[in-house]
Amino acid sequence: MWKTLRPAIVSFCILSLITGILYPWAVTGLSQLLFPAQAEGSLIIHNHQAVGSRWIGQSFSDPRYFWSRPSATSPMPYNGLASSGSNQGPTNPALIDAVKMRIQALRTADPDNRHPIPIDLVTASASGLDPQISPAAALYQVERVARTRGLQVTMVQSLVTQHIERRQGRLLGEPRVNVLELNLALDGLSHSQ
Amino acid sequence: MTTNGLLQITLLMGVLFLLVKPVGEYMARIYEGNLPTFLRWMLPGERGFYRICGVNPEQEMRWTDYALAVLCFSLLGTAAVYGLQRLQGGLPLNPQELGAVSPDSAWNTAISFVSNTNWQGYAGESTMSNLTQMLGLTVQNFFSAATGMAVVIALIRGFARHSVETIGNFWVDMTRSTLYILLPLSIILALALVSQGVVQTFSKNTVVQTLETTTYDNPTLDALGNPVKDASGNPVTVKTSTHTQTLPLGPVASQEAIKELGTNGGGFFNANSAHPYENPTPLTNFLEMLAILLIPAALCITFGKLVGDTRQGWTLLVTMSLVFLIMLAVAEYAESPGNPAFSTLGVDQTVSSLQSGGNMEGKETRFGIVNSALFATITTTTSCGAVNAMHDSFTPLGGLIPLANIQLGEVIFGGVGSGLYGMLIYAVIAVFIAGLMIGRTPEYLGKKIEAFDIKMASLTILIPPLLILTGTALAVMTEAGKNGIANPGAHGFSEILYAFSSAAGNNGSAFAGLSANTPFYNIALGLVMFFGRFWLLIPVLALAGSLAGKKRIPSGAGTLPSHTPLFVLLLIGTVLLVGALTFVPALGLGPIVEHLTMIGAH
Incomplete structure (x- = not known):
């Protein structure tokens, strides 16, 4: 028995140190050296203060801002400590009610907008922290944002166009717009007016 | 399916097929003990390591000793993760x-x-401290993968050798898998992920000032931390507002890399690879999908190399790829049109240059439909179980694909090691069925397949369905089981069926609405995972031992060649x-009923 136990215990301990301590430590060291900003969470610094991360979305409900996707995290949306999707099934009545309420909220904030609503704007993301919306979802909100801020529609529209990220390498993923970055740029635009 | 979608899938498969040959041949050299020159400097260290362990690397094991070593090493790991x-x-x-x-959650996780x-x-x-994540979970990501690889190499030796009693040395196979294959690949992948934005730090979580103040209903908790309910049973809440957000940090990339490469799938965060800090860009998503497929696919080439006939490896790889593409096509087809329940609500679910459209509940914008369905198919044909979208919110047929992939035994690429040994077992069954049809003794790779071998193969194929179907039946018959269901109707049954399939197949993905962190599910699923792993390893190793002892017989006119398109079809048919x-009856009660309900209502 000792013939099996000894290699089990000793190899377990040594390889644990290599893969569980040395490996993450080495990767952390190299990451901090090579990619310090990314390794620490890609923070967005605004007026010397961290206002968020490029990769973690924030909740917006003011009509003056572009809204992010619905978030299923609890107790508040976009809770960084509780990433989660809704896990509602496609035939669950609760999902259909939730989508109806989200449509209602968007229509109330922008009663004259009769365009069909892009689907990502009324469905909860997988992580509850999705930093992005589709270009269609951003363009859908342009008129509301322009009106509530007293800006020209074309100005806001061109700001959105500037913020459209194409597929990576023109091929991978989907086109998208980072909501936090767009809203920060929007505030910058309003201030400079 | 859009042209871009097809291109993305083609690119992934193209890169994978470019990599399988070099990686597969590299692994074959490692397991033969013929280290490439750039690794020779590690040899003295490796020998020293065996000396401290009391292992003679030249001394090989019979299958019983090999199995004992696997079990001993794994039980030690279980105790350590539980303790941590x-x-x-x-x-x-x-x-x-x-x-x-x-205790019940710790047992389940261990x-x-x-x-x-x-x-x-x-x-x-x-839930988990950084120490637990690193020294407990990351370590087991390496060890469980290395164990799977060691076992498949032992089985391959059973085919490759003849008239011997031993199938290799577990300590050597496991150590080499860890040090020469998993570790270097993980370091490269982890750094690539960090460069794109995956976090890697020991700093505390960062608190940031958000642009807008968030108001929400905060549930009131009693002294024990349970939500307080009013007279009508609704939770009591208080209007609360916050203008900060806490960003979760940690050594994520290092765990992410081995999580994919070792087809482990356990995320640092709850949302797994859907979390932007685990998978921030389409490129990280591409790399993660590639990493999941790489070792299982390349092991086919290793197999061909070690049995001395590369065509045998390519045959298995082609078989796997064909079934994979069929499954993928159904998943993409099911998710793209969107949810018919929303069709009258004034929303736009169509695909265009400005949006991915489709069934976007539980999916991330940057991945859209194409990459979510692709990731789901990859993670369940392999035994990975990482997710970049919530399978519970897939359309009924879109969710049937991951479920069916797991139930097929995860032999389409499959887990590192476990996928290939599963597929080899199916190959044995396939030649057995063919042998019955033509009335000849079945043989595979020059080995006669006899009664003992078929018994072991049958055990490996029958144990998972037994665990899945009895587990599901037990759960739907008990209150404790039914209490976990989140979605009503047929979908609720699918959630339970998925949980037991995932556990028995050692996959780890979920229809995550199911509240499974309860004593009932923690204990039941823990048992299913245990038997689903170790009750399969033992017959597989027994088969390896039996095969190694057989004489090699030259192929004759009655031999079924195992490298032809006919064999590919036979193998696909068997699987x-x-x-x-x-599983068709069980699937009929879950996803298929739900699909019919969904299209019937609209």
Whole structure:
């Protein structure tokens, strides 16, 4: 028995140190050296203060801002400590009610907008922290944002166009717009007016 | 399916097929002990390591000793992960000051990570300290993968050798898998992921000032931490507002890399690879999908190399790829049109240059439909179980694909090691069926397949369905089982069926609405994961031992060649037939009924 136990215990301990301590430590060291900003969470610094991360979305409900996707995290949306999707099934009545309420909220904030609503704007993301919306979802909100801020529609529209990220390498993923970055740029635009 | 979607899939498969040959041949050299020159400097260290362990690397094991070593090593791992979780409150590297994990959850997680399942009943960011994540979970990501690889190499030796009693040395196979294959690949992948934005730090979580103040209903908790309910049973809430957000940090990339490469799948965060800090860009998503497929696919080439006939390896790889593409096509087709229940609500679900459209509930914008369905197919044909979208919110047929992939035994690429040994078992069954049809003794790779071999192969194929179907039946008959259901109707049954399939197949993905962090599910699924892993390893190793002892017989006119398109079809037929006969009734009660309800209502 000792013939099996000894290699089990000793190899377990040594390889644990290599893969569980040395490996993450080495990767952390190299990451901090090579990619310090990314390794620490890609923070967005605004007026010397961290206002968020490029990769973690924030909740917006003011009509003056572009809204992010619905978030299923609890107790508040976009809770960084509780990433989660809704896990509602496609035939669950609760999902259909939730989508109806989200449509209602968007229509109330922008009663004259009769365009069909892009689907990502009324469905909860997988992580509850999705930093992005589709270009269609951003363009859908342009008129509301322009009106509530007293800006020209074309100005806001061109700001959105500037913020459209194409597929990576023109091929991978989907086109998208980072909501936090767009809203920060929007505030910058309003201030400079 | 858009042109871009097709291109993305083609690119992934293209890069994979470019990599399988060099990686597969590299692994073959490692296991033959013929290290490439750039690794020779590590040899003295490796020899020293064996000396401290009391292992003679030249001394090989019979299958019984090999199995004993696997079990011993795995039980030790289970005890260590359990202990770390229970004691983490008093141990270092715990910046969030998290307390001990409950005993049933700790047991479940320990088995889950040791068995390469990585089913997660807990939410990582609010449960596990950095020390537990690293020394417990990351370590088992390596060890469980290395164990799977060692076992498949032992089985391959059974085919490659003849008239011998031994099938290799577990300590050597496991150590080499870890040091020469998993570790270097993980370091490269982890750094690539960090460069794109995956976090990797020991800093405390960062608090930021958000642009807008968030108001929300905060549930009131009693002294025990349970939500307070009013007279009509609704939770009591208080209007609360916050203008800060806490960003969860940690050594994520290092765990992410081995999580994919070792087909483990246990995320640092609750949302797994859907979390932007685990998978921030389409490129990280591409790399993660590639990493999941790489070793299982390349092991086919290793197999061909080691049995001395590369065509045998390519045949298995082609078989796997064909079934994979069929499954993928159904998943993409099911998710693209969107949810018919929304068609009258004034929303736009169509695909265009400005949006991905489709069934976007539970999916991330950057991945859209194409990459979500692709990731789901990859993670379940392999035994990975990482997710970049919530399978519970897939359309009924879109969710049927991951479920069916797991139930087919995860032999389409499959887990590192476990996928290939599963497929080799199916190959044995396939030649057996063919042998019955033409009335000749079945043989595979020059080995006669006899009664003992077929018994062992049958055991490996029958145990998972037994675990899945009895487990599901038990859960739907008990209150404790039904209490976990989140979605009403047929979908609720699918959630339970998925949980037991995932556990028995050591996959680890979930229809995550199911509240599985309860004593019932923690214990039941823990047992299913344990038997699903170790009750299969033992017959596989027994088969390896039996094969190694046989004489090699030259192929004759009556031999069924195992490298032809006919064999590919036979193998696909066997896999699909066994899976269909076993699971179609259960699938009929879940996803298929739900699909009919959904299209019937609209």
